[in-house]
Amino acid sequence: MAILVFVETQDGKYKKAGLEAVSYAAQMNAGEVTALCIGEHEGLDAVAKIGASSLVVLPDMGHFDAQKVSSAISQVASNLNVDTVVISNSYAGKDIAPQIAGQLKASLATNVVSLPNAQGEVTRGVYSGKAFAQVKLNGAKKVLAITPNSFDILDNTQTAAMKEVDVTISEGGVVLKELKKVTGKIPLTEAEVVISGGRGLKGPENWNLVEDLADELNAATACSKPVSDMEWRPHSEHVGQTGITIKPNLYIAIGISGAIQHLAGVSSSKTIVVINKDPEAPFFKAADYGIVGDAFDVIPKLTEALRNN
Amino acid sequence: MSVVPDTTTKIAFTDNDTKFNTDGVTFIVNPYDELALTKGLEIAEANGGTVTVCHVGSSSSDAAIRKALSIGASEAIRIDAEPLDSQFVASQIAPIAKEYDMVITGRESIDYNGGAVCGLLGAELNWPSVNVVTEIAVADRKATIEHDIDGGREELEVNLPVVVSAQKDLCEPRIPNMKSIMQARMKPLNVVPAIEVTQQSEYHTYDLPPAKQGVKLVDASDPAALVEMLKLEKII
Ligand SMILES: Cc1cc2nc3c(=O)[nH]c(=O)nc-3n(C[C@H](O)[C@H](O)[C@H](O)COP(=O)(O)OP(=O)(O)OC[C@H]3O[C@@H](n4cnc5c(N)ncnc54)[C@H](O)[C@@H]3O)c2cc1C
Ligand SMILES: Nc1ncnc2c1ncn2[C@@H]1O[C@H](COP(=O)(O)O)[C@@H](O)[C@H]1O
Numbered sequence: 001m002a003i004l005v006f007v008e009t010q011d012g013k014y015k016k017a018g019l020e021a022v023s024y025a026a027q028m029n030a031g032e033v034t035a036l037c038i039g040e041h042e043g044l045d046a047v048a049k050i051g052a053s054s055l056v057v058l059p060d061m062g063h064f065d066a067q068k069v070s071s072a073i074s075q076v077a078s079n080l081n082v083d084t085v086v087i088s089n090s091y092a093g094k095d096i097a098p099q100i101a102g103q104l105k106a107s108l109a110t111n112v113v114s115l116p117n118a119q120g121e122v123t124r125g126v127y128s129g130k131a132f133a134q135v136k137l138n139g140a141k142k143v144l145a146i147t148p149n150s151f152d153i154l155d156n157t158q159t160a161a162m163k164e165v166d167v168t169i170s171e172g173g174v175v176l177k178e179l180k181k182v183t184g185k186i187p188l189t190e191a192e193v194v195i196s197g198g199r200g201l202k203g204p205e206n207w208n209l210v211e212d213l214a215d216e217l218n219a220a221t222a223c224s225k226p227v228s229d230m231e232w233r234p235h236s237e238h239v240g241q242t243g244i245t246i247k248p249n250l251y252i253a254i255g256i257s258g259a260i261q262h263l264a265g266v267s268s269s270k271t272i273v274v275i276n277k278d279p280e281a282p283f284f285k286a287a288d289y290g291i292v293g294d295a296f297d298v299i300p301k302l303t304e305a306l307r308n309n
Numbered sequence: 310m311s312v313v314p315d316t317t318t319k320i321a322f323t324d325n326d327t328k329f330n331t332d333g334v335t336f337i338v339n340p341y342d343e344l345a346l347t348k349g350l351e352i353a354e355a356n357g358g359t360v361t362v363c364h365v366g367s368s369s370s371d372a373a374i375r376k377a378l379s380i381g382a383s384e385a386i387r388i389d390a391e392p393l394d395s396q397f398v399a400s401q402i403a404p405i406a407k408e409y410d411m412v413i414t415g416r417e418s419i420d421y422n423g424g425a426v427c428g429l430l431g432a433e434l435n436w437p438s439v440n441v442v443t444e445i446a447v448a449d450r451k452a453t454i455e456h457d458i459d460g461g462r463e464e465l466e467v468n469l470p471v472v473v474s475a476q477k478d479l480c481e482p483r484i485p486n487m488k489s490i491m492q493a494r495m496k497p498l499n500v501v502p503a504i505e506v507t508q509q510s511e512y513h514t515y516d517l518p519p520a521k522q523g524v525k526l527v528d529a530s531d532p533a534a535l536v537e538m539l540k541l542e543k544i545i
Binding site: 008063064066067070090091092094095096097098099101102103107108109110111119121124125126127128129130131132133134135136137138139172173174175176177178179180181185186187189190193217228235236238241242243245249250260261264267268270271272273274284285286287288289290291292293294297298301302305306308309 | 314316317319320322340341394395396399419420421422423424425426427428429431432433436437438439440441443453454457458459460461462463464465466467468471477478507508509510511512513514515516517518521522524525526527528529532533535536538539540542544545
């Protein structure tokens with residue numbers, strides 16, 4: 001038995017979600033764990049101490065071309081004869097996981113939030129966060145895309161070595177014209193803390209309240225659907241059933257009523273704080289902590305309290 | 310195109326939590342697929358061509374398929390089988406899709422949330438696939454595409470054929486009118502049998518997220534108390 005884990009990097013550093021994937025693979029207790037990364041990286045030790053016994057480094061392929069990357073990862077998986085490929089469920093991961101499953105003729109589960117149980121079932125999020133399903137993958141080979149912030153990174157030191165695997169980098173079908181990075185921002189799906197604003201904030205000019213609070217907590221910012229529909233905020237911040245589903249450790253909702261479609265995307269957050277001036281707002285029923293009050297009054301005080309802490 | 314429970318549905322399960330409870334549930338066209346369809350129509354109108362909707366499911370989806378026809382698709386193909394998972398769906402659609410110049414799926418179905426059919430089709434057809442697309446323009450069999458990536462967006466160029474998945478922002482969904490609803494009744498809805506494929510996954514049981522213990526309220530005059538509580542619980 002052997003497991004291959006794709007570890008995403010950013011500016012040469014392993015992403016937390018990638019390390020979660022390595023640690024997940026180690027905890028599967030299903031054989032040797034090989035970590036794989038592309039281009040510049042942080043070395044062997046950082047993955048060896050959480051359970052990888054080898055590291056494969058693929059050459060830099062330029063911009064992240066999902067076709068090229070998935071073909072290269074599939075080649076490594078075949079070459080090492082692994083039965084499971086673990087990937088984090090980021091945008092990049094969601095792009096390559098199905099392609100790798102297709103290429104390896106493996107069974108696929110995305111949105112995975114549990115280790116396999118004794119029956120070999122994994123739990124995955126369904127109905128956009130409103131429910132979970134226990135799924136058994138039938139294939140001899142499996143591809144698992146695991147939800148960020150679902151697993152701890154545990155120490156589990158292995159003696160480890162670098163591994164060389166020959167791959168043929170295919171010609172990709174897409175040509176990059178322009179890269180528009182939202183620099184300095186934490187991707188919403190991976191953020192540990194998310195501060196979210198709703199229609200209660202009255203207009204885009206008031207978003208400094210959300211951003212100042214987010215700065216104090218090193219948080220990503222999000223919003224409800226009407227806020228992005230009215231173009232107060234970019235659509236990429238819209239969370240909920242028809243937006244992004246997130247699972248941060250802490251979600252702070254400001255001036256959001258808590259409609260069922262909004263709750264769907266955020267209710268897996270470990271801790272939910274709701275700030276709303278209406279004590280009857282449905283969001284309070286789904287919250288761990290709440291403040292009934294005017295955001296324009298409460299948020300500056302909250303930000304101040306954090307700053308002084 | 311996938312057919313899913315209306316977004317206001319309170320999710321519940323029956324038969325010892327092995328089946329989704331459809332009692333009183335309204336089924337709708339998956340919201341992302343409405344965008345996919347509308348964009349398909351815009352591209353077909355600009356370049357000449359038609360749009361076919363393709364669905365894997367039972368006759369209970371026919372009303373939603375008619376809705377798609379009333380939005381403007383020329384014809385519909387329904388593959389008559391329970392959609393077991395994204396892989397099953399992609400395997401059923403691939404032999405049909407290969408006759409077309411472009412396939413547009415949704416970013417994900419809001420029930421299975423696989424987010425996988427686009428990439429699976431790409432792999433199966435050996436076409437390039439581009440996920441979570443927010444803009445597409447097609448001219449001379451070349452597509453210029455904008456799509457979301459972690460922490461940003463990128464613009465790509467790709468030759469047809471291609472598979473893409475629709476993300477919010479791609480377009481405003483079209484609303485059918487009385488005339489298009491009448492016309493949709495006359496459009497072909499072809500039902501075809503499923504092909505044999507290996508079943509990749511089995512959905513055994515379902516459960517709901519644990520209920521919250523009840524909210525701890527903090528006085529609005531003292532938000533610092535909230536900071537203390539979050540620190541005490543090691544949340545921040
Ligand atoms: C098909 C469909 C899909 C949808 N998908 C999504 C989705 O993915 N995500 C999503 O978010 N929504 C979604 N919705 C919309 C959803 O039903 C709600 O309309 C939406 O979430 C409400 O946004 P809101 O809470 O920001 O605004 P509102 O419902 O208007 O709530 C504003 C809240 O702010 C409070 N407030 C006002 N002033 C203040 C103040 N000064 N201080 C503090 N609080 C204040 C009010 O008490 C109120 O509770 C969807 C709807 C449909 C039909
Ligand atoms: N049963 C189905 N029939 C046709 N298309 C589907 C079906 N299920 C999913 N799709 C398409 O694939 C997309 C992604 O689905 P999923 O992988 O389930 O998240 C959907 O938005 C649809 O466009």
